[in-house]
Amino acid sequence: MNLRSISWLLVGGYLLVVGLWHPALAPVSLAAAGLGAVIAAIPGYVLALAAVAAWLKYRPAPVAPAGA
Incomplete structure (x- = not known):
């Protein structure tokens, strides 16, 4: 290949x-906005x-203790 x-x-x-980049990122940002709503x-x-x-x-x- 040449220069x-x-x-x-x-x-x-x-x-x-x-x-x-921006059109590809649009659905992700819209989904994040919907999730936020x-x-x-x-x-x-x-x-x-x-x-x-959930924690419970x-x-x-x-x-267990190490000595048990």
Whole structure:
């Protein structure tokens, strides 16, 4: 490959990354905004109760002492 081919490939790669980055990221940001709206609609005490229930269900088992 000569220098001209490499430069055209680099320009094409740059345009591809710069031109397609924002449209490719749009669904992710929209999903995050939707998730934020759903979480904002749930009262805080319900989220806190759900967090406590999840912690109680999946809490770590007590560790036995080393001498036992």
